[in-house]
Amino acid sequence: MTDQTHEVFNQPEPLVGYNLFETNRPLRDALKFNAPGLDTAPLATLGALAGTAEMQAHARLANTLTPELRTHDRFGRRIDEVEFHPSYHALMAAAVQAGLHGTPWAGGASAHVLRAAGFMLFTELEPSILCPISMTYAVTPALRANPAIHRDWGPRLTSRCYDPALKLWSDKPGLTMGMGMTEKQGGSDVRTNTTQAEREGSDGWGERYRVTGHKWFLSAPMCDAFLVLAQTGSGLSCLFMPRVLPDGSRNAMRIQRLKDKMGNKANASSEVEFHGATAWLVGEEGRGVPKILEMGTMTRLDCALGTSGLMRQALSLALNHTEQRSAFGKPLFEQPLMRNVLADLALESEAATALALRLARAFDRREDEHESAIARLLTPIAKFWICKRGSHFAQEAMECLGGNGYVEEGGEGVMARIYREMPVNSIWEGAGNIMALDLLRAIRKADAAAALAQELAPAKGAHPALDRMAAALPARVEAMATEVEARRLAQDVALAVQAALLRQTAPEAVFAAFCASRLEGDWGQAFGTLSGRTDFETILQRALPH
Structure with missing residues (x-):
């Protein structure tokens, strides 16, 4: 008998001190598919940095000690400045150093794909500071329409130096x-x-x-x-x-x-x-609206990338927790129902990663007719579907942690932050209906049916449910004359393209389970309703963050 009442046990160790890139097999396989031969050393460096306790502390502090507006100085002069915690600036400096704001405009092979993967990795660390990073990425090419401003500002907008001071542009090494x-x-x-x-x-x-x-x-x-x-x-x-x-x-x-x-x-x-x-x-x-739409295409890509990154981090936290936490005599990770939930989340996360990186590849090859059409077609689809799935995904991942996932403090509090963050990517730069309407405009401006058929062709014959959907979609695309079913079309095109991509980047177990659940209807209305015939072990081992 002991009078000790507060012994702590059966609590998982936090997910820290790991490399977010090297432990993300779906991301690495998607990169090999979309950018063969890409030098991924910068991603490994960023992945290691993002997994450190120091950077995780910066993410926590930047979100708890939030920005404050200073409209006037102490003498009453108008200054209109926002004061940030030093951790915000540490995160901004890291994102700029990684080139997430402008490397594609500085040149290089597969620059958009490389930057997209880095953007996803950084999102796992801290997503909200990426708002100015994303906007800098989006507006930089638009400045070419004013050659004089682009001449002066362009080099500093792609610089990897971060300077938060409010001063003249020519006195700063880098700009946002x-x-x-x-x-x-x-x-x-x-x-x-x-x-x-x-x-x-x-x-x-x-x-x-x-x-x-x-x-x-x-x-x-x-x-x-x-x-x-x-x-x-x-x-x-x-x-x-x-x-x-x-x-x-x-x-x-x-x-x-x-x-x-x-x-x-x-x-x-x-x-x-x-x-x-x-x-x-x-x-x-x-001609301001066309210019804004040009920039919106870039930021919509980032919405899809950001939600994909948040999905991966939520899944990683859920896997880390359930591997270490025991209930009813064995780790949660080994409980059949929990394995179903985790595997279902893993399928969703990998499909989102595959679709978002495929879209980034199209940005790298806009001079190619097919890639240009795919960029126009997939931008609203990826933004709509991936972001729509985000909030549901985060809620289910949070439930894997139980009450620990719902609290704000400590390492587990990251899950609550993810859940609060998910809706912004769905709303910002056009909510669901705006994306569905943009899809209709894309269909009317390009040979979308032919581009879609070409995109789905590599997976022909791989699964009967995908074959049926692939055969029906081009006609649906060509016949879409009213907006009332535009959301359904966006959903189905997203699922078909995700399935075709998984056929080319993922193991058979992942592809088969995705098609059976998302396309064939062998699935319920919530995560964790995969068929008992699913190869859970292969899917889960592939998803583990170690």
Whole structure:
């Protein structure tokens, strides 16, 4: 008999001190398929860094000690600055050093695929700081429409140096950029924007405007510059708005408040007003919407990549927990029902990884006719389907940890952070209906049916359910004339492409279980309802984070 009442046992050790890349077999196999011969050494370096206790501590601190708005200094002068915890800057510096914000624009073979894999790995560590990283990636090529600004800013937007100071662009070794599109009255319907821009002349950066209005969402307001939409004499136009003007003075962008969001806590999202702020035209006047759609394609890729990374981390945490936690006489990992849940999650995670990296490969080969069509077709599909699956996935993974998954503190608290983060990728850059409508536009602009048939061809004859779906989809694509079934079409195309990719990148056990469950209907309405004939052992061993 002992009077000790607080002996701690049967609690798992945290998932720390491991290499996120080297332990992710589905990601490594997808890379071999999409970019044969790719030098993955940078990914191994990033994977090792992201798995360290130090970086995990930075992720925790950046999300608990959140950004704070400082509108005025102590003398009453307007400063409009956001103060971040040092851990935020440590994470930003690591992401920039890894080139996640701009390496594809600096050149290199399979640069988008390499960057995509790195983006997924970093998401497992901390996703919300990747908002300014993603926006910098998306807006950089758009600046080419203003050669003078691109000449000055381009090299610093791809630099691997992070400098958080608010100062003149030419005094900084590296720069970041954001976007300001939506307004309170319009949301995704940017054509209703009321912000006005009046032309006041021209200078070395081209046509210069004074901008007056507001933005309901301007994420990462401490970026060095933003691309914003405003109404000009010719209609909605895209404008470049720096925080610090060429003369060293601060631009008239007033931060009204920071959004109190469900998740994405380390990142500051704001409401702003422009009081005659100075901006320069990017592209043609009145052609702002096409320019925004061009940037949206990039950020939508990142939404799919980000959710895929979150899925992988949630799965890894669930596997780590269930391997060490015992119940009813043996580890949870060995309990039949738990194995079904974990294997089902593993299938979903690997399929998401395969689809997201396939889309990144299309970005690397846009000069190829088929790849260009696939990029246009798969961007809304991957963004819609992968992100839609995210919240359900995170909830099921959290349930594998029981009450430990629901608490905010300690290593297990990462699961709660993942769950809060999942919805943002589904909402940001166009929610589900916007993606479904974008799919219809893609179908009408390109020979989508032929591109889809070519994409599914390598898996022909591999599974009867996939063959049936593949045979029916081209006709459905060509016949789609109304939006009411666009979501269903997006779902089915996503599942068919995921199955075809798994046939080429994954073991037979993974492919067969995915087709049987997702395409043949041998599945329930929740995770963990795979058939008893599933090869659980092969699927689970492939998914383990060690």
